[in-house]
Amino acid sequence: MDIIKIVDYLKKILKTRQESVNEAITSDVKNFEEYKYLLGKLHGYNEIEQELTDLLKKQELHEDEQSNLTQTHS
Secondary structure, X not given: OOHHHHHHHHHHHHHHXXXXXXXXXXXXXXXXXXXXXXXXXXXXXXXXXXXHHHHHHHHHHHHXXXXXXXXXXX
């Protein structure tokens, strides 16, 4: 399994969890502590999503560089 498929898979999981937390925040919060806890989870999911996006961009740049090197040496 290549990195693009792994990142896409993880981003789908994160999206599902983000939606679940968003739903809980807007409808099921019982007190302020729970609200802060859910906001923290949502922030963590957002941070992970950004890291995965950055990783994917780095991988694409690396592949482009490798492709350019291969074409230069041909």
